[in-house]
Amino acid sequence: xxxxxxxxxxxxxxxxxxxxxxxxxxxxxxxxxxxxxxxxxxxxxxxxxxxxxxxxxxxxxxxxxxxxxxxxxxxxxxxxxxxxxxxxxxxxxxxxxxxxxxxxxxxxxxxxxxxxxxxxxxxxxxxxxxxxxxxxxxxxxxxxxxxxxxxxxxxxx
Numbered sequence: 001x002x003x004x005x006x007x008x009x010x011x012x013x014x015x016x017x018x019x020x021x022x023x024x025x026x027x028x029x030x031x032x033x034x035x036x037x038x039x040x041x042x043x044x045x046x047x048x049x050x051x052x053x054x055x056x057x058x059x060x061x062x063x064x065x066x067x068x069x070x071x072x073x074x075x076x077x078x079x080x081x082x083x084x085x086x087x088x089x090x091x092x093x094x095x096x097x098x099x100x101x102x103x104x105x106x107x108x109x110x111x112x113x114x115x116x117x118x119x120x121x122x123x124x125x126x127x128x129x130x131x132x133x134x135x136x137x138x139x140x141x142x143x144x145x146x147x148x149x150x151x152x153x154x155x156x157x
Contacts (some may be wrong), residue, residue, distance in 0.1 A: 004053045029060070030064075030065065030095065034057065038057045038060050038061060039053075039057050041057075041096075042054070042056040042057040042060070042091060045102065047102050047103070047104055048104070050104055052098070052099055052102070052103070052104050052105070053099065053135050055104060055105060055106060056096070056098065056099040056105060059095050059105055060092060060095055063088060063091050063095075065121070066121060066123055066126065067088060067122035067123055067125075067126060068077065068084065068122050068123070068125035068126035068129060069084050069085055069088050069122070070084055070085065087122065088118075088122070089120055090114065090118065091114060091115065091118055091119060094108075094110060094111050094114055095111070098111060117125050
């Protein structure tokens with residue numbers, strides 16, 4: 001009898017396990033990337049009592065993990081659109097220059113304008129690549145409901 005015919009196999013649970021493993025492996029890789037590369041570039045630098053090294057490294061990881069860079073190309077098409085890649089590079093360069101000049105990006109008008117005009121549209125583009133549930137999630141409250149709260153009371157919050 002083949003393994004799959006045993007009756008106790010749940011492909012749904014197997015898919016959940018694979019998804020959980022993939023998520024964990026990706027998180028480990030990104031954490032390693034952040035610690036071993038990004039945080040070595042943006043070391044602690046205090047400006048007006050704030051560590052702009054931490055602020056800048058967090059912004060870089062947000063750029064890397066939250067923005068749509070390219071498209072899932074069809075066969076024969078490039079995976080990355082040069083324009084989006086250049087826009088993301090521009091955001092990264094602004095963060096680096098702010099760090100080198102001792103400027104908190106959160107207080108930099110140039111960063112704020114570039115983030116709103118480049119970052120926000122690329123986030124919206126990424127959200128639009130998600131399945132339907134992911135697309136509508138950004139239209140609801142961004143705060144997750146309490147684990148113990150009554151589910152019915154948390155709808156449409």
